[in-house]
Amino acid sequence: MASDLTIIIPAFNEAKSIADTVKSLKNQTVKVARIIVVDDFSSDGTGEIARAAGAEVLRPEANTGTKAGAQNFALKSVTTKFTMAIDADTILAPDAIERLLPALQDPKVAAACGFVLPRYVRTLWERGRYIEYLFAFVFFKQVQDYYECPLISSGCFSVYRSSVLQANGGWSTRTMAEDMDLTWSFYQAGHKVRFVTGALCYPIEPNNYTFMSKQLRRWSHGFIQNFKFHWRGVLRVPYLRSVVIIAMIDAVIASIFNILLLPALIIFVSPLFAIIYLADLPAVMVPVLFQAVSRKETGLAISSIPAYFVLRTFNGFMFLEALITEVVLRRTLATYEKGH
Amino acid sequence: MNAGLPSAGIGVTFYLLATVAMPFFEIWRLFKRESGRLGWRFILRQLSIATNIILGISLANLFFDIVAPRYIGTNRSFTIFGQVAKLAHISNILIMPAILIAVLAVIEVASLIHVRSRTR
Numbered sequence: 058m059a060s061d062l063t064i065i066i067p068a069f070n071e072a073k074s075i076a077d078t079v080k081s082l083k084n085q086t087v088k089v090a091r092i093i094v095v096d097d098f099s100s101d102g103t104g105e106i107a108r109a110a111g112a113e114v115l116r117p118e119a120n121t122g123t124k125a126g127a128q129n130f131a132l133k134s135v136t137t138k139f140t141m142a143i144d145a146d147t148i149l150a151p152d153a154i155e156r157l158l159p160a161l162q163d164p165k166v167a168a169a170c171g172f173v174l175p176r177y178v179r180t181l182w183e184r185g186r187y188i189e190y191l192f193a194f195v196f197f198k199q200v201q202d203y204y205e206c207p208l209i210s211s212g213c214f215s216v217y218r219s220s221v222l223q224a225n226g227g228w229s230t231r232t233m234a235e236d237m238d239l240t241w242s243f244y245q246a247g248h249k250v251r252f253v254t255g256a257l258c259y260p261i262e263p264n265n266y267t268f269m270s271k272q273l274r275r276w277s278h279g280f281i282q283n284f285k286f287h288w289r290g291v292l293r294v295p296y297l298r299s300v301v302i303i304a305m306i307d308a309v310i311a312s313i314f315n316i317l318l319l320p321a322l323i324i325f326v327s328p329l330f331a332i333i334y335l336a337d338l339p340a341v342m343v344p345v346l347f348q349a350v351s352r353k354e355t356g357l358a359i360s361s362i363p364a365y366f367v368l369r370t371f372n373g374f375m376f377l378e379a380l381i382t383e384v385v386l387r388r389t390l391a392t393y394e395k396g397h
Numbered sequence: 398m399n400a401g402l403p404s405a406g407i408g409v410t411f412y413l414l415a416t417v418a419m420p421f422f423e424i425w426r427l428f429k430r431e432s433g434r435l436g437w438r439f440i441l442r443q444l445s446i447a448t449n450i451i452l453g454i455s456l457a458n459l460f461f462d463i464v465a466p467r468y469i470g471t472n473r474s475f476t477i478f479g480q481v482a483k484l485a486h487i488s489n490i491l492i493m494p495a496i497l498i499a500v501l502a503v504i505e506v507a508s509l510i511h512v513r514s515r516t517r
């Protein structure tokens with residue numbers, strides 16, 4: 058099984074991180090058939106660095122414009138039973154692929170994804186994301202997987218059944234969240250998706266405001282775009298329909314409440330209303346500490362909590378902007394910007 | 398919450414209910430003589446997380462219950478906050494679950510209507 062895997066790494070100006078990514082793949086406990094870096098017309102020597110690290114490098118004749126486009130460029134040449142996609146700034150635990158591949162032994166499973174944690178947890182933004190991931194992957198995603206419905210097979214690290222992926226036409230460029238689009242398409246076609254807790258990956262998360270705002274802009278617009286595109290099909294998939302619609306309603310209410318209503322109450326009625334921002338602190342801390350204690354990162358988790366509340370508020374702003382732009386103004390975000 | 402998306406608490410309530418439902422699904426699987434993929438150890442772990450989340454929310458409610466009445470009637474802004482704190486308490490135990498059940502019911506009805514309209 059190990060030799061029947063091709064890894065695709067889309068890369069645009071990833072000179073700083075690509076070598077580490079390729080190295081972590083070469084150091085896996087299972088050997089893979091091919092490691093392909095798609096040098097998407099980089100100008101910083103990404104292709105040369107990847108080649109020197111031992112990857113096979115493909116370079117399209119022009120920039121493909123999106124991560125999905127770059128991945129599809131390599132997908133055409135894949136002949137192995139399984140295809141893995143990994144971001145160019147992501148490294149894996151040495152046994153990540155070994156732990157992930159068994160999930161695809163079930164022929165009904167089209168994709169499997171792993172547990173994501175930030176590689177660096179230093180700045181305010183990285184710390185906020187660290188708490189978000191601990192909560193999401195310890196609680197939400199585990200429950201989704203029990204009901205055989207992980208919401209997304211994360212684009213930063215997932216393995217796919219090549220035949221199903223190719224039959225789908227690869228990753229679509231119609232939304233800003235191609236991983237979500239692909240996952241929901243798989244469900245509607247009757248396939249399964251799995252989440253494997255023990256398969257760990259560590260992407261570089263946004264460490265500043267500019268990088269974070271561009272990523273959240275993509276994610277927020279991507280979620281709304283996928284909802285608009287898939288909602289009819291998703292209604293036919295039990296449990297997924299509940300997960301998706303509740304996520305949408307929750308995000309809309311949270312944005313309006315946290316960004317508009319609550320600040321108005323704080324300013325015009327009483328500053329004491331600010332305490333309501335912290336009302337769900339116990340609910341957030343439980344899954345976070347559950348995992349943090351086992352990882353011996355209790356101090357890091359506790360000290361990162363304030364950053365989470367900052368990021369959560371920022372999430373609200375970005376989602377509100379996406380909602381107004383995509384739904385009210387009907388202007389679709391179509392330009393893919395990673396941000397670094 | 399899902400990473401990158403804001404949450405008002407309806408999502409957490411949904412996943413708490415889904416976690417509490419796990420043992421019943423597992424027993425139903427046993428009755429159908431199917432083996433569960435993740436097992437009882439996983440279910441107990443998730444139930445432990447859910448129980449502690451509910452405990453944490455309960456402690457927050459207790460805080461609102463104890464703190465809020467002290468300030469009602471002292472000055473205007475405290476009175477308003479005390480009333481809102483009471484509302485937050487009620488929201489956690491009644492309003493959020495009620496919204497969630499209503500939303501789930503609408504989703505299931507909508508899916509039934511959609512499936513029937515497609516099969517015609």
